[in-house]
Amino acid sequence: xxxxxxxxxxxxxxxxxxxxxxxxxxxxxxxxxxxxxxxxxxxxxxxxxxxxxxxxxxxxxxxxxxxxxxxxxxxxxxxxxxxxxxxxxxxxxxxxxxxxxxxxxxxxxxxxxxxxxxxxxxxxxxxxxxxxxxxxxxxxxxxxxxxxxxxxxxxxxxxxxxxxxxxxxxxxxxxxxxxxxxxxxxxxxxxxxxxxxxxxxxxxxxxxxxxxxxxxxxxxxxxxxxxxxxxxxxxxxxxxxxxxxxxxxxxxxxxxxxxxxxxxxxxxxxxxxxxxxxxxxxxxxxxxxxxxxxxxxxxxxxxxxxxxxxxxxxxxxxxxxxxxxxxxxxxxxxxxxxxxxxxxxxxxxxxxxxxxxxxxxxxxxxxxxxxxxxx
Numbered sequence: 001x002x003x004x005x006x007x008x009x010x011x012x013x014x015x016x017x018x019x020x021x022x023x024x025x026x027x028x029x030x031x032x033x034x035x036x037x038x039x040x041x042x043x044x045x046x047x048x049x050x051x052x053x054x055x056x057x058x059x060x061x062x063x064x065x066x067x068x069x070x071x072x073x074x075x076x077x078x079x080x081x082x083x084x085x086x087x088x089x090x091x092x093x094x095x096x097x098x099x100x101x102x103x104x105x106x107x108x109x110x111x112x113x114x115x116x117x118x119x120x121x122x123x124x125x126x127x128x129x130x131x132x133x134x135x136x137x138x139x140x141x142x143x144x145x146x147x148x149x150x151x152x153x154x155x156x157x158x159x160x161x162x163x164x165x166x167x168x169x170x171x172x173x174x175x176x177x178x179x180x181x182x183x184x185x186x187x188x189x190x191x192x193x194x195x196x197x198x199x200x201x202x203x204x205x206x207x208x209x210x211x212x213x214x215x216x217x218x219x220x221x222x223x224x225x226x227x228x229x230x231x232x233x234x235x236x237x238x239x240x241x242x243x244x245x246x247x248x249x250x251x252x253x254x255x256x257x258x259x260x261x262x263x264x265x266x267x268x269x270x271x272x273x274x275x276x277x278x279x280x281x282x283x284x285x286x287x288x289x290x291x292x293x294x295x296x297x298x299x300x301x302x303x304x305x306x307x308x309x310x311x312x313x314x315x316x317x318x319x320x321x322x323x324x325x326x327x328x329x330x331x332x333x334x335x336x337x338x339x340x341x342x343x344x345x346x347x348x349x350x351x352x353x354x355x356x357x358x359x360x361x362x363x364x365x366x367x368x369x370x371x372x373x374x375x
Contacts, residue, residue: 040269045079047258048097050090050107052210053083055231057290061162061256061283062106068279069272077272079104090208097259098154105259106161109147110191111206115154117331118338120192121345122147122158124254126324128345131163131253131288133352138255141348146341155262159280162256162287165295167248169312170225171216171232171241179315188212188224192327193250199323200316209235216240225251229298230291243308246373249320256287309373 047066051059066079084090093105094112109122121143129137137143138160151158170189176182183201194204205221215221217240224241225248226232238244258280265273303309312320328346332339 040073040076040271043077043268043272045077045103045264046087047079047081047104047106048084048087048093048102049081049105050084050093050111050208052085052208055209055234057230057287057294058162058164058227058256059083060290061287062258064283064286065106065161065258065276065279068282069275072275072278073272077268077275084208084210091206094154094156094259097156097261100155100261100263103261103264106256107259108191108254109158109257110254113191116150116337117335118150118341119147121341122150122255122257123191124251125192125328125345126196126250127252127321129253129349129352130356131165131255133349133356134163134253134255135160135284136352137345137348142344143348146344150337150341151259152262157260157262157265159258159260159277160255160284161258161280162284164227164251164254164291165288167225167251167254168228168232169245169248170223171237172223172243172245173216173219173241174222175243175308175310176245176313176316178313179319182316185223186221188215188221189250191250192324193225193248195327196250196320196324199327200319213237213240228291228295229302230294233298233302238302238305238307242306243310244302245310245312247312249312249317250324258283311373 047062049059049062053059062081066081069077069079087102088096090107091111093107094109094115096102097105109119110124113120124134128134134143138147144158144160147158170187172185174181179200182197184203185201186203186205187197188205188207189197189202190206194206198204205215207215207221207224209226212221212224212226213235216224216237224237226235226237232238232244260276268276328342332342
């Protein structure tokens with residue numbers, strides 16, 4: 001089984017996506033309309049992803065965007081999508097777009113907080129907004145303007161590019177009884193969640209999706225987080241770790257982003273820009289819906305295979321929240337740009353939490369009561 005898994009991951013890292021055009025029928029062209037279409041330039045872009053093609057939902061958002069752009073422009077604007085490592089490593093996507101080596105990228109912006117800690121707000125922060133709350137902040141709370149101001153320093157224009165919803169807490173080779181069990185643990189976890197875990201005594205590593213399974217299998221790491229049941233099952237983590245923890249407090253609504261080189265954007269005809277923006281919005285909504293459809297049956301299959309589902313002990317949750325908020329406040333005190341984004345985010349979070357803790361939480365507490373997992 002191990003060899004099959006390695007072979008799967010190796011083969012999944014190669015290959016190209018098939019881009020089927022959306023078909024439809026329309027009215028006959030008016031005089032001069034066909035000629036106008038022919039004057040539109042043919043454009044081909046390259047898009048690099050931070051994810052392997054085998055993870056079809058998170059990687060697939062880029063294919064959704066490319067296929068929709070191609071259809072909306074009648075095959076005159078094509079975007080070729082490359083998986084992680086095919087042109088650039090997963091953690092160099094932003095660099096490659098900034099430099100103009102490629103036209104577009106698709107990644108999680110917390111991979112790049114070493115360049116600017118405030119980029120975390122373009123993805124997620126521990127104990128932050130859920131997917132619905134985050135989209136509300138981006139589109140109606142000024143969040144997109146704030147994050148675009150950050151990316152302007154990289155000559156990049158960012159577009160929302162998907163969300164996984166609340167993630168799981170990850171896979172552990174041994175059971176956690178309390179905070180003391182985290183000390184000395186080696187765990188793959190990126191972003192601010194990794195920095196909080198570091199404060200709790202965890203030895204933190206950042207690995208690409210395709211590198212996690214072999215590291216967990218050979219004991220180079222003791223635990224890992226990824227996304228949720230659907231992706232985690234694909235990656236085979238249940239074969240090498242039996243304890244599956246929840247919730248992923250560090251990723252309550254992690255958003256992905258499309259990065260567009262601003263020089264390339266400025267050269268596009270306006271109709272192509274509108275097509276790209278509409279396609280990104282479709283991919284943004286579609287990823288979350290896809291995960292919400294695929295995770296429930298995947299969790300059922302994992303439990304049927306004997307996976308042990310566990311909530312994080314209370315002392316871990318409390319210590320993580322305390323350290324997460326301390327970390328956010330420290331960054332805000334040290335950097336005016338970070339503080340500007342953080343204060344806007346924090347106010348939106350407070351207002352949103354007040355609303356969601358009313359009707360949403362009351363409904364969920366009652367309606368989901370018979371389906372809560374037991375330790």
